[in-house]
Amino acid sequence: MKIRTRLTLLFTLITAMLLGVYSFSIYYSSKEAREKSFYSELQNEAIAKADLFFQSSLPEQEMHKLYKNNNRTLNEVQVAIYDSGHQLIYHDDVKVDYVKETPEMLSRIFQQKRISFFLDQLQVIGMIYHHSGKSYAVTAAAYDKYGYDYLSHLLTISIISFISILILIYLAGIFLSKKALSPLSEMVNQIKRITAGKLQLRLKTTGEKDELNELAQNFNGMLERLENSFDSQKHFVSNISHELRTPLSAIITELELASEKDLPKDQYQQTIRYALDDARNMVKLSNSLMDLAKASYDPNEISFSEVRLDEILLESYTKIIKENTGYKVSLHIEDHVEEHQLIIQGNEYLLQVAFNNLIDNACKYSPEHMCSINVTVNTKKLYISFSNTGVSISQEDLQHIFEPFYRSETSKREKGHGIGLFLTQKIIHLHDTAITVVSDHNTTVFIVIFDIA
Incomplete structure (x- = not known):
């Protein structure tokens, strides 16, 4: 599945969940509000009927007639009135008694003063009514047709709106994700054109910080x-x-x-x-x-351990002298260099290769075949210099001296392949160290700079 489709579906799903929670909250709140409102209407109707029965001169037959006439067009509230002895003294329609009050129900009304409950689809309320110092139990029951019609209409509208909004959100998600990811699609098309023979091609960039x-x-x-x-x-x-x-x-x-x-x-x-x-x-x-x-391996694949630079220098010194009896090498470590400053994290073999190249290079191009090695410390840095006397290296050659297979006109008189200094620089950089070269006044100095704690 493409990212665009996945994002659209995820966005639609989240929207559907939020919209569903919102719609359910609205419907549930409306349902609760309808129920409370209708109980309040039942109570008002019960009081009105009781007032009409006890305080008006309207005969009971007229009240029955009024109830039946209203019941043809409206869901009229059916009211019943009982005295404290649980005797029925008025009922809107005894033949069609919705509530069918029992002594237990009437006792609850007199005890709790007010009760409300559902009877199938009818809502029923029972309450105490006081008149002339006496207490009566009044019940009122009716079916809230308009309220339920309103809820049914609200549910229908909510479902239609929910589905319509989800469809619109899905279409909008497709459009927006396509527009947002169009740079990525263009990037993929550009990448497809890049091959081993076309590595000079580049992806288009913008000034956006995205x-x-x-x-x-x-x-x-x-x-x-x-x-x-x-x-x-x-x-x-x-x-x-x-x-x-x-x-x-x-x-x-x-x-x-x-x-x-x-x-x-x-x-x-x-x-x-x-x-x-x-x-x-x-x-x-x-x-x-x-x-x-x-030296070209990934640094993570090269084993590093604690090594002593003075010991590696002595091994290189011994190896060069043994292989080239005409070479002269001097090693001087200044007195203020402490022992712990000579210990670093490094690869002993590679460092010895680098030092061998620097010593051999210095001796090879020196008329006296001599290399002077000096070790000193200054401001949390350890300096190892390899110096020799002879013809100075030109500034033009210094710019290319670390390039592979590069050999200056003066160096071509000696045997070599132009790999040594390039290899040395790679080894030094593998150890997060720097190497510099200075050549003037017939003296050339290579300086390796280590960071120390």
Whole structure:
């Protein structure tokens, strides 16, 4: 069932319930009011008949005649009068006695002074009437034809109005829900046109501050991220293909040349060394890609725990020195840095990958192959700087230094794939941390900034 239909039915149902309660209240109130009003009329008629009987000179036969004449056109009230000894002294029509008063009923009237009740469809009232120091029991009974006709008419009108209003409410609900949800229908039609090849399309937004406009804006934001992700993937795959093709082509060429010619032993060994260098280069690229894949996981899927930054730096320091005997690395932690300030929530493996890249990058592009690491604290922030001396990075290159596979003209002299700094930045951002770079006066400094308690 569509939302439009569901909303219309729900709106109609709620309206029907409220209208039903209102109609029932009106009908019940009218019914109670008719009943009380007619009892009051019966009492007035009983008093009038009693006054007429006791205080006028009108003969009883004339009163009977008057009752019968009125009864032909109106529902005349039938009145009976009894004395304190329960003896009937007047009755409008003894032959057609509606009430059929019993001694028990008359006793109740004398005891309670006034009673009222229903007798089938008749309403009956009994009351005490005083005349000349004596008390009489007067009963009056009649059928409220006009009152019941009014109630029947009211019920008919209520039912017709109820059904008519529900139909109008349902039609109005369809119209209003269609009009209210038309932007959503238009949004669905626009979404249907968006495919993997048309991610540049966007939903139309308005200046309204409503939920649908907010949904369109958030959906456009998601499309923007998807488009960027698709473009990055295309760029990434293209660069990966290029990076893998180069060493593979070199290995194939070297091995083909070696297999087609009869070469001395030392040249075969040289060919093997070249192939091994290219293979190691591919292994480094493969490892970098695996690390990049791990850093690209959803942060909720990466396990974080308490880690010590000084221990991770020492492990990176040891690993770089062991793998590159010509590299020189110095680590200095300032005295005012407290032990608890070096403990953060992070992923030890990924942080070591990031620090390894920064140390290796600093040593690789330094003429002395030296990297200086300095750890300091200032205003609830921990700073880890990786600095080296050498040719400064140009401002133009600094703007692209964290882009994947980007390599400046100066960096192309060294082996690399342009993944390290991009990977490092992703890892740092996964830890809600910042990284900056400053390069001038032949000195380059990468600074990683951690928030501490």
